[in-house]
Amino acid sequence: MAPVNATVTPPHHRHIWILTGPAGCGKSTVGRYLAAQLAFPYIEGDELHTAENIQKMAADIPLTDADRWDWLISLRQQAVAAFATGTTGVILTCSALKRKYRDVIRIASYNDSHVLVHFVYLHATEDLAVSRVRVRQGHYMKESMVRSQFQALEEPTEDETDVLAIDVDRTTAEVQTLAIQLVKEIMAEGTAEQLS
Template identity: 85%
Template sequence: MAPVDGTVTPSHHRHIWIITGPAGCGKSTVGRYLAGQLGFPYIEGDELHTAANIQKMASDIPLTDADRWDWLISLRQQAVAAFSTGATGVILTCSALKRRYRDVIRVAAYNKSDVLVHFVYLRATEDLVVSRVRARQGHYMKESMVRSQFQALEEPTEDETDVLPIDVNRTTAEVQTLALELVKEVMAQDTVEQSS
């Protein structure tokens, strides 16, 4: 459990927290909230897409695995680089729809005994996300692209023990609070395991 005062006791690990899920599920909202509450650097995955990728999505053309590969590697590298500032954690938003995409980011912990990778999966129904995207103004992601994301989505499997699912069919404040509680609990548990 997290300390009574709500703070996070520093652990011996550095933590990469990826906020995942299809477009419109609330990744940026939750990610920015967590970064602010925890004092961690924040990386907005959408901002690291190439201009070509953004143009494709704005034109209702789904990205291919090849389109995403360099982007995923860049996200992973940016997350690891954030530790050079002395941060013990970093928050990253990335849809990570397929297991192989999540695996690309998991490489950040390979051969680094002090780095742990976690995914906070914002689970939503297609209808809920479509309704949210319809209400957004000025974003390149359109309803048809959201539907293509659900077609590509590979739900995390039971053996992906680094994935923490959160049902987002609730208020934004409730989702944010639940995400923060989960992150603090995991980091507090890591501290206990390191000290035992």
């Protein structure tokens, strides 16, 4: 048992960074880059879909809210569980097309005030996303599914203050550089607040 007069160090903030946007916007490419640069665990959302969800998408059948619900909860739980390794951050990819989907992830910060949730919304035009998906090899997401995602998309609104938006109509290197700059700025601000 610690002495009564021992100084208790408050827990540092832990950050969940979610790369969001429809298929083809570059979530995995940017997410892996951020994870490598920051030495954070990386969770690929697509890999956590159930076999049934993947079969539906491969058959050009859009997922329903019910299809996504357990998947979103699982993503949140895995992101929080990653903090058990001692990391101060985790990178997660998830389309998070609707506000209520983003809200499911946000529950992580409601459950623990030391967990901060941030969304990096990779904004792409539908034509750009479709053109990227067209040249993919071996992925279940097809062009028609990209178009259905844009139909379902609810772009983040101004009151979603935990969202950073990046226009991806530029080179991959430019997007990655901008993303790492924004993430580091937010984390530096959080560190400064903790020290003040």
